[in-house]
Amino acid sequence: MGAIQGSTFLQTYDLGSNGPGLQEVRRAFEFLDESQWWRQEQMREWQLTKLAPLVAHAARRVPFYRALYGDRASVETWDDFRSLPIVTRAQFADTEPREREASFALPEHKVLHTTYTSGTSGRRLQISITQRLQLWRYACILREWDWLALDPRGDCAILRAPIAPGSDSWNESLGAEVYPTWQGPALGALVRFGKGFNFDIGRPIERIAEALDEIKPAFLHGTPTYLQVLADHLRHCRPLALLTLSEQLFPQVRQELEQRYGARVFDTYAAVEVNRAAADCPSGQGYHLHEENVFVELLDESDREAPPGVPARVVVTSLHNYATPVIRYELGDLAEYAEGACPCGRGLRRISTFHGRQISRFLLENGRVCIATPIVIALQDTPDVRAAQIRQKSYDDFEILVMGRTDFTAEETGDLQRRFDTLLQRPARLTYQFVERIPPLPNGKTPRVVIDFTP
Ligand SMILES: [Zn+2]
Missing domain, CATH: 3.40.50.12780 (ANL, N-terminal domain)
Structure with missing residues (x-):
C-alpha cells in the first residue's frame, strides 16, 4: 500500500x-x-x-x-x-x-x-x-494534473483538429487560436493554466513546427501519430510533457516520443x-x-x-x-x-x-505519413454526407466514396481539392463515387481512410 x-x-x-x-x-x-x-x-x-x-x-x-x-x-x-x-x-x-x-x-x-x-x-x-x-469533468482533469505532477501554468499547444480561421482569438501569423488559459475560462478561473494555442492541423506541418519553435510551449496536446510526425520538423521547441489522446499508444511509440522530445508522455482515454x-x-x-x-x-x-x-x-x-x-x-x-x-x-x-484506435493517415512519397483528420472532418461535415471513405490509390491519386449524396457542387469539390493540395503540398488527383453503401473491408471494418496501393 x-x-x-x-x-x-x-x-x-x-x-x-x-x-x-x-x-x-x-x-x-x-x-x-x-x-x-x-x-x-x-x-x-x-x-x-x-x-x-x-x-x-x-x-x-x-x-x-x-x-x-x-x-x-x-x-x-x-x-x-x-x-x-x-x-x-x-x-x-x-x-x-x-x-x-x-x-x-x-x-x-x-x-x-x-x-x-x-x-x-x-x-x-x-x-x-x-x-x-x-x-x-473538471474534477477529473484536476486529478489528471495532480497525477502528472507538473506545473500547469506552462503554455500548451493543442494539435487536434482543423480550425477555421476568423474567430476573435485567431492569430493569422501563428495559424492558431490563442486563449489566455488553455483549459477554458471556467477552470482557468480556479487554476491558471497557461496560454493555449489551438493550431489548425489542416496547415502544413512545417509551418506549425515553425510557430512552435517560436512560442516554445511547455505542453503539446495531440495524437501520438501527429506528434511523431511533428518531431521531424521541430528544432527549438522542448516541451516538458506530451499530452496524448484519441489513439492507441503503443509502448514503442511512447518510448520513441519520450526519447525524441526528452519529455514525459501522459496519455488519457476519453x-x-x-x-x-x-x-x-x-x-x-x-x-x-x-x-x-x-x-x-x-x-x-x-x-x-x-x-x-x-x-x-x-x-x-x-x-x-x-x-x-x-x-x-x-x-x-x-x-x-x-x-x-x-x-x-x-x-x-x-x-x-x-x-484499436487508429488515426487516419495518408502515405507520402518520402516514406513519411501525414494526418488525414482535417480532410476526414471536412468530408464528414459536408451537408447530407452520411458516410465517406477515402481510398489512397497512389501517392497522388485518391478515390472518395460518398454515401448520402448523388453529387457534389463545384464549390464543395473545389474546397476539398484545396484541402488535399494544402495538406499534401502537391496537387492531388481526386475522383468521386457516390454510392448506396460503403462496403466493409474483409476484417468487417469500414475505416475512413484506406491505403489501397503498395508503396
Ligand atoms: Zn497506480
Whole structure:
C-alpha cells in the first residue's frame, strides 16, 4: 500500500477565486483525491448508489431506455444492473436524437451545450453536456494534473483538429487560436493554466513546427501519430510533457516520443459519450479508470467480465449524465485489465492497454505519413454526407466514396481539392463515387481512410 496523503495540487495552484461553481469543483476534486484510495468494495458500493437512480430515471424519462427496459427497470443489486441489455453505437445511432434525451431535467442536469461523437460509421451522435457532467469533468482533469505532477501554468499547444480561421482569438501569423488559459475560462478561473494555442492541423506541418519553435510551449496536446510526425520538423521547441489522446499508444511509440522530445508522455482515454474515462498512473504502470465518473466493464463474448490480460469489449456507463443517459453502452474499443494491484496503492481499477484506435493517415512519397483528420472532418461535415471513405490509390491519386449524396457542387469539390493540395503540398488527383453503401473491408471494418496501393 502506498502512503495515503492529500494532494497538494490545489494548495499550490489554486488562484483563490470564487466564481460560480468553483467551490463545487474544489469539493469534487477533494472527493476524487480521497476516493482514489478506496478499496474496490467501497467503490462498487458508491457506484451502485449512482446507478440505481440513473437507471430509474432513464427508464421513466428517456423513450429509448423505456422501450429497451420496460417499466420494470429497477436496480438494487449488481446482478440487476448486469441484467440490463447492452446498447451498441449502431443501436443508439438508429434512434432519433430526441428519443435518447430525458424529457425533463433538474437544475443541476440542465443542458449547457451539446456535443457530437466523431461518427466512425458516418453517423454522429449528439450528447448533451450538463452542469453536473462539466463539474465531474473538471474534477477529473484536476486529478489528471495532480497525477502528472507538473506545473500547469506552462503554455500548451493543442494539435487536434482543423480550425477555421476568423474567430476573435485567431492569430493569422501563428495559424492558431490563442486563449489566455488553455483549459477554458471556467477552470482557468480556479487554476491558471497557461496560454493555449489551438493550431489548425489542416496547415502544413512545417509551418506549425515553425510557430512552435517560436512560442516554445511547455505542453503539446495531440495524437501520438501527429506528434511523431511533428518531431521531424521541430528544432527549438522542448516541451516538458506530451499530452496524448484519441489513439492507441503503443509502448514503442511512447518510448520513441519520450526519447525524441526528452519529455514525459501522459496519455488519457476519453470518449464523447462519457468524457474522462482513464489516465496514466503516475507509477507508469498502466491507466487508472476515473471510476467516480464512469463505470467501465470489459466484457468477453458471453458478456462476462474478462480476466486481466485478455482484450475485451469496453462497455461504459456515465454515472452523471441525466440528459443523454449512456448506460451499458459499447464504445467499440477493446481494452485489457492489468494484472494485480497497482504499486501506487490507488484502488481505482487499472487498464494495461487500450486497443484499436487508429488515426487516419495518408502515405507520402518520402516514406513519411501525414494526418488525414482535417480532410476526414471536412468530408464528414459536408451537408447530407452520411458516410465517406477515402481510398489512397497512389501517392497522388485518391478515390472518395460518398454515401448520402448523388453529387457534389463545384464549390464543395473545389474546397476539398484545396484541402488535399494544402495538406499534401502537391496537387492531388481526386475522383468521386457516390454510392448506396460503403462496403466493409474483409476484417468487417469500414475505416475512413484506406491505403489501397503498395508503396
Ligand atoms: Zn497506480
